[in-house]
Amino acid sequence: MTRCDPSVWGWRRHLHSACRLAVGGLCCMFAAWAAAQDEGPTWFAGGRPREAAHQALGFLLAAEADGLAPTDYDAEGLARQLAGAEALDAAGLRAVDAALTRAMRRYLADLHGGRIDQLPSQAGQQVERDEGFDPAGLLRAALAAGRLAEAVHGAAPAQPDYPGLRxxxxxxxxxxxxxxxxxxxxxxxxxxxxxxxxxxxxxxxxxxxxxxxxxxxxxxxxxxxxxxxxxxxxxxxxxxxxxxxxxxxxxxxxxxxxxxxxxxxxRVRQIELGLERLRWTPRLRAPRSIVVNVPEFMLRAYTVEGRRATLVLQMRVIVGKALDTRTPLFAEDMRFIEFSPYWNVPPSIAQAELVPKLQRSPGYFARQGFEFVDGDGRALTTLTAENLEAVLRGRLRIRQRPGPKNALGDIKFVFPNDENIYLHHTPSPGLFARPRRDFSHGCIRVESPVALAGFVLAGVPEWDEIRIREAMTRGTSSTLRLREPLRVVLAYNTVGVAPDGRVMFYPDIYGHDAALDEALRRARP
Missing domain, CATH: 1.10.101.10 (PGBD-like superfamily/PGBD)
Incomplete structure (x- = not known):
């Protein structure tokens, strides 16, 4: 697409960005028109509503098809005003024109990015804002092109589940x-x-x-x-x-x-909440992405081209316990794979769980391959009361050596984040057979680590399955930096649609749906 001349746009630079994202070439096609229309869209001609006005009203009246509320946009009030437009004077027409414009801008913003700006902390996920999306600019350009329906479609979330959930x-x-x-x-x-x-x-x-x-x-x-x-x-x-x-x-x-x-x-309300979550779940923009849906206990890997995401791989996962070690929800880039990793026991787990266990059963220390590590990185392999006390005081830490009993299994997928969450294998695969799988301390255990490594390393021919398995079983820890980062999205949705069209429902294990429902009810009248 040819870049628009900034001198044409002036103060409308953001409009160009938004239109390019949502409806392709509309902005450049109608730059001159937009520059001349400082008063915004005009929905009337000769005192009568244009066809676009009726089309816009149709979208507002049908907003519930996307889980939105027509009352948020006063759709019925606008319908009455349009029906009586011929009796209005010029001032009245301008008022209705402005009201319809405001309603459509809000509708496009809600459809694209959701209805609330900030979630309460217990709702469990940060709202992702698309800073390049400009509903006012998108609306002007769409009306100029006579492509309002196309603009509305382009504003809807590009998440793979959205059409089926709708x-x-x-x-x-x-x-x-x-x-x-x-x-x-x-x-x-x-x-x-x-x-x-x-x-x-x-x-x-x-x-x-x-x-x-x-x-x-x-x-x-x-x-x-x-x-x-x-x-x-x-x-x-x-x-x-x-x-x-x-x-x-x-x-x-x-x-x-x-x-x-x-x-x-x-279930209707549950699906509405699911659609709302998809509006601010981090979008699949990278060529390859991994998405974990926590309450479903599933991981899916996608290749992404334009607005189309193709499912390449899926597997069961184990996530954080609902009561006290919930898996947080965010999006970060995977940058490393660790083969035969050490498990550096988090201080909270070491002090609250591991040290008391070692005090009761000292033999567990050697059987599981644990060791102490001091501030200089030196390993201490002797279990003593003094060393355990040093762990409790934060002067030593505990780690588990690579091996068949290592809690991380034989591979760890690292996407650096403030919560120290990562994907990893496990020496206890039997838990994957359970329907509900919230058993971890927050990190995510994957059922098929070799297949996941193959997806992550696709396009790197020297890392075939044989080499991946050899690195996993070598027993010597090594780190591989990825040539291209891979997006990882930790999401939360209690409803989805299977490839065969079946609607799937999952337990609200963390209570996030209840919190979101309450937040939406309080959001705006």
Whole structure:
């Protein structure tokens, strides 16, 4: 694209940047027009609304399709004003014109970057602002080009999940508003006959369960309803469990029953919160990116070209414990890989957990390959009461040597950050089989480290799988600096869409959704 002449833009330099990001060449195409339009967009001609005014009003009235609120933009009030525009004098038309412009600017800003500027700390994630996005400039250029719809589409988040989540919102809103299907959640399911219900047992709630599963799409409408909990109903329940972060065993226990009782209206709000999070989750701008969705316990690796992200790799992960060692949410660049790493035990863990354990079981020190390190970097391999006391006083630290029992496994992926969070392998892979996987002290354990290293080192031919495995098992610690940094995004979303279109829900393990919901309700009238 040809760069615009700064002398044409003058004070509109930021408009050029915003338009280039969102709608390509609109800014250069209409630079001269924009320079002459100091009063902003004009939505009327001859006292009548232009077609663009009706188009803009349509976007505002349909804002809930993106999880936004039409009332935030006074969409119905603007509809009445446009309908009565022919009776307005010049001053009245200018007032309506200005009101519609303000509403569209706010709508574009909300659609692109979210509705709140600052989150309370318990909401768990920083809002990322796109400083180059100028909704006023984007709106002017789009109207000049007659491409308002294209501008709105370009303002929407470019996150891979956004289109599917937007469709899911429509599906669940339709379900919630259907008096027959949505009404199935009007009363709770009958009590279970015991602590849990297993396939083959009798239960008075089989029919109600089946009807809910049909409404949710987990059970075909033609399915035969048995007198007992068995057959296709069990298969439908397993499908439901798989979509809700539960063990898909067909057994209805407390956790499954709780998810079955969540109404479609509640799911609508959950999806709206998911769409809002995608507006300020760090965007995938780098050619290759890694995204960890914490409540889903999943890592995905993407290649990115333009606004299109292609999924290359995914795997299960283990994240920080919900009670006391939550994984923080941020985005940083991966710059190093450490093969056969040392584990430098954080002082908080050493003092609160490891030292008391070593005092109770001194043999654990040698069995696990621990050693003390002094301020000069010298290793001390003898366990003494004096050394343990020095750790408690901060004069010594503890580290674990490379080896099969090392807590980091045999590889560590480093993206420097203030929280000292990183990705790593683990010597305890059995935990990956559990449906809920918040077991760590905050760092993220990955299920398939060789595959992840292959993605990170793609394009570096000398680092093939054989060499990666050799470096991981060598037993001697070494650090590899990446030629090109790789973006790592630690995100939090309790709803997603599978490649086959299934809507997936995950537990709000850190309570971030509840905090976000409250923040949005207080944000703006």
């Amino acid at each position: 469709r899911a919102l429509g599906v669940y809103r339709e379900l919630a508003e259907d008096p027959l299907r949505g009404g199935l959640w009007g009363a709770p399911l009958p009590p279970l006959p015991g602590r849990k219900l297993e396939p083959g047992q009798a239960w008075a709630g089989v029919g109600d369960l089946a009807r809910r599963l049909v409404a949710l799409g987990d059970l075909p409408a033609r399915a035969r309803l048995p007198g007992r909990y068995e057959g296709e109903v069990v298969a439908g329940l397993r499908a439901f469990q798989a979509r809700h972060g539960l063990a898909a065993d067909g057994v209805i226990g407390r956790a499954t029953l709780a998810q079955l009782e969540v109404s479609p209206a509640h």
